[in-house]
Amino acid sequence: xxxxxxxxxxxxxxxxxxxxxxxxxxxxxxxxxxxxxxxxxxxxxxxxxxxxxxxxxxxxxxxxxxxxxxxxxxxxxxxxxxxxxxxxxxxxxxxxxxxxxxxxxxxxxxxxxxxxxxxxxxxxxxxxxxxxxxxxxxxxxxxxxxxxxxxxxxxxxxxxxxxxxxxxxxxxxxxxxxxxxxxxxxxxxxxxxxxxxxxxxxxxxxxxxxxxxxxxxxxxxxxxxxxxxxxxxxxxxxxxxxxxxxxxxxxxxxxxxxxxxxxxxxxxxxxxxxxxxxxxxxxxxxxxxxxxxxxxxxxxxxxxxxxxxxxxxxxxxxxxxxxxxxxxxxxxxxxxxxxxxxxxxxxxxxxx
Amino acid sequence: xxxxxxxxxxxxxxxxxxxxxxxxxxxxxxxxxxxxxxxxxxxxxxxxxxxxxxxxxxxxxxxxxxxxxxxxxxxxxxxxxxxxxxxxxxxxxxxxxxxxxxxxxxxxxxxxxxxxxxxxxxxxxxxxxxxxxxxxxxxxxxxxxxxxxxxxxxxxxxxxxxxxxxxxxxxxxxxxxxxxxxxxxxxxxxxxxxxxxxxxxxxxxxxxxxxxxxxxxxxxxxxxxxxxxxxxxxxxxxxxxxxxxxxxxxxxxxxxxxxxxxxxxxxxxxxxxxxxxxxxxxxxxxxxxxxxxxxxxxxxxxxxxxxxxxxxxxxx
Numbered sequence: 001x002x003x004x005x006x007x008x009x010x011x012x013x014x015x016x017x018x019x020x021x022x023x024x025x026x027x028x029x030x031x032x033x034x035x036x037x038x039x040x041x042x043x044x045x046x047x048x049x050x051x052x053x054x055x056x057x058x059x060x061x062x063x064x065x066x067x068x069x070x071x072x073x074x075x076x077x078x079x080x081x082x083x084x085x086x087x088x089x090x091x092x093x094x095x096x097x098x099x100x101x102x103x104x105x106x107x108x109x110x111x112x113x114x115x116x117x118x119x120x121x122x123x124x125x126x127x128x129x130x131x132x133x134x135x136x137x138x139x140x141x142x143x144x145x146x147x148x149x150x151x152x153x154x155x156x157x158x159x160x161x162x163x164x165x166x167x168x169x170x171x172x173x174x175x176x177x178x179x180x181x182x183x184x185x186x187x188x189x190x191x192x193x194x195x196x197x198x199x200x201x202x203x204x205x206x207x208x209x210x211x212x213x214x215x216x217x218x219x220x221x222x223x224x225x226x227x228x229x230x231x232x233x234x235x236x237x238x239x240x241x242x243x244x245x246x247x248x249x250x251x252x253x254x255x256x257x258x259x260x261x262x263x264x265x266x267x268x269x270x271x272x273x274x275x276x277x278x279x280x281x282x283x284x285x286x287x288x289x290x291x292x293x294x295x296x297x298x299x300x301x302x303x304x305x306x307x308x309x310x311x312x313x314x315x316x317x318x319x320x321x322x323x324x325x326x327x328x329x330x331x332x333x334x335x336x337x338x339x340x341x342x343x344x345x346x347x348x349x350x351x352x
Numbered sequence: 353x354x355x356x357x358x359x360x361x362x363x364x365x366x367x368x369x370x371x372x373x374x375x376x377x378x379x380x381x382x383x384x385x386x387x388x389x390x391x392x393x394x395x396x397x398x399x400x401x402x403x404x405x406x407x408x409x410x411x412x413x414x415x416x417x418x419x420x421x422x423x424x425x426x427x428x429x430x431x432x433x434x435x436x437x438x439x440x441x442x443x444x445x446x447x448x449x450x451x452x453x454x455x456x457x458x459x460x461x462x463x464x465x466x467x468x469x470x471x472x473x474x475x476x477x478x479x480x481x482x483x484x485x486x487x488x489x490x491x492x493x494x495x496x497x498x499x500x501x502x503x504x505x506x507x508x509x510x511x512x513x514x515x516x517x518x519x520x521x522x523x524x525x526x527x528x529x530x531x532x533x534x535x536x537x538x539x540x541x542x543x544x545x546x547x548x549x550x551x552x553x554x555x556x557x558x559x560x561x562x563x564x565x566x567x568x569x570x571x572x573x574x575x576x577x578x579x580x581x582x583x584x585x586x587x588x589x590x591x592x593x594x595x596x597x598x599x600x601x602x603x604x605x606x607x608x609x610x611x612x613x614x615x616x617x618x619x620x621x622x623x624x625x626x627x628x629x630x631x632x633x634x635x636x637x638x639x640x641x642x643x644x645x646x647x648x649x650x651x652x653x654x655x656x657x658x659x660x661x662x663x664x665x666x667x668x
Contacts (some may be wrong), residue, residue, distance in 0.1 A: 116665065
């Protein structure tokens with residue numbers, strides 16, 4: 001049962017009146033009773049807990065704690081293939097609106113991004129926190145911000161899905177000992193295409209070098225980036241190669257200032273774990289580093305490109321149950337093998 | 353019955369006057385039944401006198417305070433309550449709230465060793481007696497540190513005496529050798545290797561390496577072996593094997609900034625964008641702290657702040 005709070009101004013003082021099953025009016029001795037809701041004293045047509053700004057670029061710390069609504073069309077474009085946690089999505093369907101709370105961690109990241117010198121290497125932000133503290137939601141918020149500011153979005157809604165519930169896996173034909181996830185790669189490309197459909201038409205986004213998929217299929221230099229995406233979607237065999245090519249191109253294009261890229265990966269620590277459910281043709285279980293789809297996404301989080309940002313979250317749930325490390329701190333989850341140069345941490349520890 | 357006749361004898365023999373002034377000559381009265389005419393003709397089962405045979409008052413009540421105790425108790429002896437002028441109590445009472453049992457007829461007190469023969473006065477006398485056989489204390493050994501400096505190696509052995517057909521004890525062969533690690537010239541790699549060789553024999557709190565040797569049958573052999581062990585440990589630590597260079601950063605006990613991948617990454621980053629060397633220094637300290645001390649709110653917050661400063665980010 002959700003109680004709606006109604007904002008009521010009394011003689012300059014503000015009192016919150018909780019309306020649950022019946023209206024409770026607090027009588028003040030100094031001021032005559034007024035009827036609810038009163039809109040003459042305040043200019044905000046919405047209840048105080050809602051923010052007028054629905055655009056993340058305009059969110060500031062005075063909006064902290066307020067809810068803002070995401071337009072259904074934007075939600076469809078950004079989050080059709082994942083990005084909003086399932087339970088929250090169900091709530092959104094129930095209330096017929098996608099309403100997110102504006103919280104400090106997201107505001108912090110957006111602040112940094114606004115003041116970043118994009119000539120420098122892409123800064124990496126790592127969200128950490130206990131289960132349920134709002135990492136995925138923060139990422140969704142920042143994703144929306146990136147979308148508004150015309151960043152090319154590279155978004156992995158929940159990386160462990162690839163390793164825990166792979167749709168199909170097969171031995172990689174080109175690389176020895178590696179395993180492909182062709183259908184998952186295609187699914188991701190479709191997701192990418194959906195999120196960036198408005199940018200892929202930009203003539204600036206053209207391929208910087210030739211990409212040869214096979215003897216007959218080549219994507220020439222200067223072709224639109226969309227061609228690589230289409231190639232990957234249509235030709236399942238080359239989907240992972242297309243992802244690699246795509247991400248490399250994005251890095252180069254960002255460096256050349258032809259676009260800006262935001263990389264958002266949830267459950268990043270799975271890339272550095274020891275196990276997956278994926279098996280080679282010889283039924284040998286393999287670690288993520290032997291899966292072809294891992295390397296492009298780990299590569300894009302490196303620091304060798306500029307004009308972008310990388311937001312990554314680490315979560316204990318990303319690991320398999322048995323491997324869970326019972327820590328919510330990044331170093332514990334990422335493990336000692338991960339190079340940690342200039343990881344910048346943003347901390348969502350406030351439980352929603 | 354035997355006990356009865358013995359008892360009667362005791363009663364007869366032990367009939368003394370229980371005068372307060374005990375210096376008076378005690379009159380021996382061997383007359384049968386004197387003072388106990390009521391008891392005569394009772395037969396075998398004579399009634400016991402109340403409180404048992406009348407004994408002398410215990411010696412402890414007559415001991416002067418300034419007596420020479422080492423003369424009273426010259427050597428190790430089973431506890432004798434009447435000779436010890438102390439109200440000692442020992443053991444658990446039968447009832448919870450009662451006091452522990454007293455010293456008379458206290459088997460517990462008699463079982464345990466007592467050191468009444470080693471009072472300070474007695475010890476002083478022993479020392480005085482032995483002094484003429486001793487050499488003077490070395491003048492340079494004025495304090496504990498000096499002793500550690502000149503005699504860093506401590507050897508401990510234990511002697512056992514048995515009053516049985518054999519005076520031998522197999523435990524007497526055990527030798528314990530203790531050395532402070534700081535007295536050995538080891539550092540860095542050599543110290544690490546030494547500690548890995550020695551493992552749990554090292555106590556970091558006291559900085560002592562303790563080696564217990566008991567594998568040889570005689571003490572002398574064990575002593576020699578312990579000296580040998582110490583020598584070997586030291587020399588092995590000083591040697592460097594080729595496979596030691598295979599130690600990877602993952603094997604390191606502590607995070608080292610200089611050799612870390614993080615440093616390499618920052619260096620490559622510094623090529624492309626301007627990074628203040630001071631900030632790099634701060635960042636490296638924070639990262640080292642984070643890795644070595646462990647993650648918690650404090651170290652992470654510190655790291656975050658310094659990383660932000662390094663990368664030139666600020667909150668508006």
